[in-house]
Amino acid sequence: MGYILEMCNITKTFPGVKALDNVNFKVASGEIHALVGENGAGKSTLMNVLSGVYPHGTYRGKIIFENKECVFRNIKDSENTGIAIIHQELALEPYMTIGENIFLCNERSKMGFINWNETHRMAAELLERVGLKENTHSLIKDISVGKQQLVEIAKALAKKAKLLILDEPTAVLNETESENLLNLMLQLKKDGITLILISHKLNEVLKVADSITILRDGATIETMKKDDTVTEDRIIKGMVGRQLVNRYPKRTPKIGEVCFEVRNWNVDDPLVEGRRIIKNVNLKLHKGEIVGLAGLMGSGRTELAMSIFGKSYGKNISGQIFKDGKEIKIQNVRQAIDNGLAYVTEDRKTAGLVLIQDIKNNIGHANLTRLVKRWIIDENKEINVAEEFQKKLNIKASSVFQKTGELSGGNQQKVVLSKWIFTEPDILILDEPTRGIDVGAKYEIYCIINQLADEGKSILVISSEMPEILGICDRIYIMNEGRIVGEQYRDEASQESIMKCIMQSNRGEYGGDGKSKNVQ
Amino acid sequence: METVKVRMSNKTTYITGSVKTVLKNNIRQYAMLIALFTAMFVFQIATEGVFLKPMNVTNLILQNSYVLILAIGMTLCILTGGNIDLSVGSVCAFIGGLLGTLIINMKVGVWPAILIALLAGVVIGMWQGFWIAYVRIPAFIVTLSGMLIFRGLTNTLLEGLTLAPFPKSFGMLSSGYIPDFFNGKNINITALLVGIIASAIYVFLEIQKRSERKKYGMYTIPLPLFIAQLVFVVAAINVFFFYLAIYKGIPIILAIIAVLLIGYSILTMKTVPGRYIYAMGGNEKAAKLSGINTNKVLFLTYVNMSVLAAIAGIVFTARSDAASPVAGVNFELDAIAACFVGGASAYGGVGTVIGAVIGALFMGVLNNGMFILGVGSDWQMTIKGLVLLTAVAFDVVSKNRAKA
Numbered sequence: 001m002g003y004i005l006e007m008c009n010i011t012k013t014f015p016g017v018k019a020l021d022n023v024n025f026k027v028a029s030g031e032i033h034a035l036v037g038e039n040g041a042g043k044s045t046l047m048n049v050l051s052g053v054y055p056h057g058t059y060r061g062k063i064i065f066e067n068k069e070c071v072f073r074n075i076k077d078s079e080n081t082g083i084a085i086i087h088q089e090l091a092l093e094p095y096m097t098i099g100e101n102i103f104l105c106n107e108r109s110k111m112g113f114i115n116w117n118e119t120h121r122m123a124a125e126l127l128e129r130v131g132l133k134e135n136t137h138s139l140i141k142d143i144s145v146g147k148q149q150l151v152e153i154a155k156a157l158a159k160k161a162k163l164l165i166l167d168e169p170t171a172v173l174n175e176t177e178s179e180n181l182l183n184l185m186l187q188l189k190k191d192g193i194t195l196i197l198i199s200h201k202l203n204e205v206l207k208v209a210d211s212i213t214i215l216r217d218g219a220t221i222e223t224m225k226k227d228d229t230v231t232e233d234r235i236i237k238g239m240v241g242r243q244l245v246n247r248y249p250k251r252t253p254k255i256g257e258v259c260f261e262v263r264n265w266n267v268d269d270p271l272v273e274g275r276r277i278i279k280n281v282n283l284k285l286h287k288g289e290i291v292g293l294a295g296l297m298g299s300g301r302t303e304l305a306m307s308i309f310g311k312s313y314g315k316n317i318s319g320q321i322f323k324d325g326k327e328i329k330i331q332n333v334r335q336a337i338d339n340g341l342a343y344v345t346e347d348r349k350t351a352g353l354v355l356i357q358d359i360k361n362n363i364g365h366a367n368l369t370r371l372v373k374r375w376i377i378d379e380n381k382e383i384n385v386a387e388e389f390q391k392k393l394n395i396k397a398s399s400v401f402q403k404t405g406e407l408s409g410g411n412q413q414k415v416v417l418s419k420w421i422f423t424e425p426d427i428l429i430l431d432e433p434t435r436g437i438d439v440g441a442k443y444e445i446y447c448i449i450n451q452l453a454d455e456g457k458s459i460l461v462i463s464s465e466m467p468e469i470l471g472i473c474d475r476i477y478i479m480n481e482g483r484i485v486g487e488q489y490r491d492e493a494s495q496e497s498i499m500k501c502i503m504q505s506n507r508g509e510y511g512g513d514g515k516s517k518n519v520q
Numbered sequence: 521m522e523t524v525k526v527r528m529s530n531k532t533t534y535i536t537g538s539v540k541t542v543l544k545n546n547i548r549q550y551a552m553l554i555a556l557f558t559a560m561f562v563f564q565i566a567t568e569g570v571f572l573k574p575m576n577v578t579n580l581i582l583q584n585s586y587v588l589i590l591a592i593g594m595t596l597c598i599l600t601g602g603n604i605d606l607s608v609g610s611v612c613a614f615i616g617g618l619l620g621t622l623i624i625n626m627k628v629g630v631w632p633a634i635l636i637a638l639l640a641g642v643v644i645g646m647w648q649g650f651w652i653a654y655v656r657i658p659a660f661i662v663t664l665s666g667m668l669i670f671r672g673l674t675n676t677l678l679e680g681l682t683l684a685p686f687p688k689s690f691g692m693l694s695s696g697y698i699p700d701f702f703n704g705k706n707i708n709i710t711a712l713l714v715g716i717i718a719s720a721i722y723v724f725l726e727i728q729k730r731s732e733r734k735k736y737g738m739y740t741i742p743l744p745l746f747i748a749q750l751v752f753v754v755a756a757i758n759v760f761f762f763y764l765a766i767y768k769g770i771p772i773i774l775a776i777i778a779v780l781l782i783g784y785s786i787l788t789m790k791t792v793p794g795r796y797i798y799a800m801g802g803n804e805k806a807a808k809l810s811g812i813n814t815n816k817v818l819f820l821t822y823v824n825m826s827v828l829a830a831i832a833g834i835v836f837t838a839r840s841d842a843a844s845p846v847a848g849v850n851f852e853l854d855a856i857a858a859c860f861v862g863g864a865s866a867y868g869g870v871g872t873v874i875g876a877v878i879g880a881l882f883m884g885v886l887n888n889g890m891f892i893l894g895v896g897s898d899w900q901m902t903i904k905g906l907v908l909l910t911a912v913a914f915d916v917v918s919k920n921r922a923k924a
Contacts, residue, residue: 309809354798354806354869399738400736
């Protein structure tokens with residue numbers, strides 16, 4: 001069997017980070033090829049290179065599709081060649097009908113006039129092919145996510161796609177919908193379409209895939225044919241098996257009593273009525289302890305953190321928060337800060353910094369009243385504070401007057417950390433503190449985290465990089481689908497044990513009451 | 521900051537660099553001021569000296585006083601995130617109508633009436649601020665509705681008629697001058713003195729700022745250029761006050777504007793609420809997560825805008841000595857244009873009060889100069905429109921170039 005797609009020696013770098021390093025990826029025609037790897041392993045980057053999101057010239061390497069070398073300048077180019085990608089976040093127009101969406105940018109028209117009868121007739125045919133019983137005149141916003149997914153596939157088929165890429169297609173689907181989707185994939189394979197499946201759900205991968213390629217740290221680890229010897233454990237080992245050589249600074253934890261506790265925390269989706277995002281979460285942080293919150297993307301970690309931090313996310317929030325044994329009420333961010341909480345966002349560019357302002361302004365933002373002398377901001381004090389942080393956290397910048405938008409990711413993160421340390425918090429929630437940061441700067445950030453813990457602060461680290469969680473945390477909560485599904489201490493935790501915990505909860509192997517049997 | 525980046529890389533060229541490179545590197549900072557003075561110079565020649573006659577200089581300030589006041593408030597609105605207030609013209613008219621009804625029809629005293637007008641400004645601001653900040657209806661729509669509502673209410677209040685005249689004491693607000701405490705003959709010594717004091721304060725502040733910047737290792741313009749700047753600005757200030765002095769002295773309105781300008785400059789640059797406004801406009805999400813109550817910031821900004829619109833309404837009514845249902849038409853557009861010409865960003869987070877005032881003066885100079893030259897109002901509008909576009913395009917293009 002020949003290859004429909006060959007990606008040879010693909011290397012893609014972002015400022016400071018090598019996202020893909022000489023990746024080779026070959027897909028045989030007519031197969032379902034699964035692409036697996038941890039968050040940040042480079043799966044999405046690879047697919048973005050393939051689909052033209054990163055145009056030719058911004059990466060090194062060759063893409064060969066149907067034996068022809070391809071030069072994609074944009075998504076349109078790759079679509080015209082026959083490659084269609086369905087992203088995790090669906091790209092449909094909510095206020096247009098199914099029919100309009102399927103033929104968006106691909107209109108059935110004659111001399112500039114759209115033939116609506118033809119559009120809806122063909123749309124109905126495509127819907128039948130993907131097994132969706134729905135009127136083509138229904139609006140997208142009125143149908144379920146599972147059905148929207150099918151519309152996306154129909155849309156790809158309308159463009160005569162030969163290679164269909166599905167990025168985490170079942171992440172938002174329920175059991176039956178997932179089942180249907182997997183069957184549809186097998187059906188499409190029979191029709192001669194080649195599929196690439198990106199998924200964290202290894203049971204699904206094993207069910208449909210013919211070949212499996214594992215990516216790790218931006219490199220291809222291996223490609224295997226699926227046969228009986230391939231098991232979930234085997235794949236997990238490939239996904240996580242890396243050597244840890246002193247990437248994490250040593251620290252002897254001095255753990256005190258419980259400082260912060262969340263009980264029976266429930267949060268609903270602010271946009272979808274009745275959809276519960278956080279389900280009955282309980283967690284405890286001790287003084288001087290670094291606690292990890294592990295889980296896959298979409299498991300609800302950020303939502304949990306933000307809902308605790310002054311109800312910055314979600315609605316119908318219920319539950320109790322205790323600090324030093326006393327219940328506290330937190331209604332907004334100001335109160336959260338005043339109660340000694342700090343939240344370092346996962347997205348420093350859009351939610352952590354005012355990029356058009358300089359370092360000193362940004363550091364002051366969360367605690368300006370500390371800089372005020374008789375109504376006026378004491379600029380000398382502000383500069384002194386900022387310079388102190390610049391020295392202490394080793395922020396590399398020409399001066400504290402440099403705009404934060406000009407700094408590298410690691411230095412931006414240090415500015416955000418400075419901002420929160422300046423509020424003198426007792427509890428720090430760090431959401432993906434080292435995302436998009438190079439190895440050297442990561443080490444420095446870990447040192448800062450350790451030092452904060454040694455000062456007696458409680459720290460909750462959310463991270464999708466499991467080695468990082470294992471490297472710096474004393475205790476780890478494992479979260480999946482809005483629940484805490486496990487809790488492990490440092491010495492008993494491993495990447496395999498965490499992955500297993502998540503996979504088990506995916507299969508519904510936790511107690512039906514929302515509590516895992518792993519929870520002590 | 522783009523400028524600093526450029527400068528850092530050009531550090532060596534600086535020392536040996538020619539005047540041309542120095543000018544090139546500093547052009548953005550001074551572009552608006554240079555444009556203002558160039559326009560004044562051109563008009564001075566074109567009008568054969570009429571433009572800078574003492575009487576006309578005073579007129580220029582009085583004519584544009586309300587736009588200057590509105591532009592100050594509008595800057596704050598724009599800073600919060602590119603929000604504008606389209607209702608200010610109608611609010612000016614409404615306040616005029618209110619004053620007319622109170623003072624002329626109901627014989628209320630001037631000062632109580634002014635107080636009521638200011639309170640009305642607060643209430644109007646709270647009304648619009650509520651919808652904008654707490655219900656989160658786009659400011660554009662809320663104030664467009666306000667533009668209609670308050671124009672309508674003005675007509676209701678005045679029954680479509682113009683009320684005039686106001687008592688003399690009210691008119692003094694806009695036509696009055698600060699009396700000369702030294703009884704100078706032919707020349708107002710107070711005005712001269714204020715000019716000298718103002719330039720002394722300016723020199724002091726600039727030298728202080730320069731030494732601070734040096735202390736922190738920040739970029740400072742070369743010394744000769746710095747001295748040239750000081751000499752130029754001091755000369756401009758003193759010439760300006762000299763002109764005021766040989767006419768009638770310092771108009772009361774100028775004093776009001778000066779107080780507002782200084783007050784709001786301090787508010788925006790040096791206080792916590794000011795920081796909140798810039799932080800919100802720069803990145804509302806980050807501001808919120810830093811504990812800034814962005815709803816409150818937005819609300820208060822719009823309350824403030826309406827109060828300033830009330831002040832502008834009072835000044836305008838006093839100046840025209842009548843309450844007219846068609847007063848204040850297009851004021852909002854003049855104020856918005858002034859802010860953008862003065863360097864405010866349409867996305868928020870960038871801009872200064874002083875910039876908006878310079879922008880307003882620039883537009884005022886164009887108006888006045890073209891009027892003296894006898895350019896028709898049709899062409900005046902076209903030219904003003906082109907100036908607005910050019911100023912913003914200059915900003916956008918130079919920013920893009922700095923990025924590339």
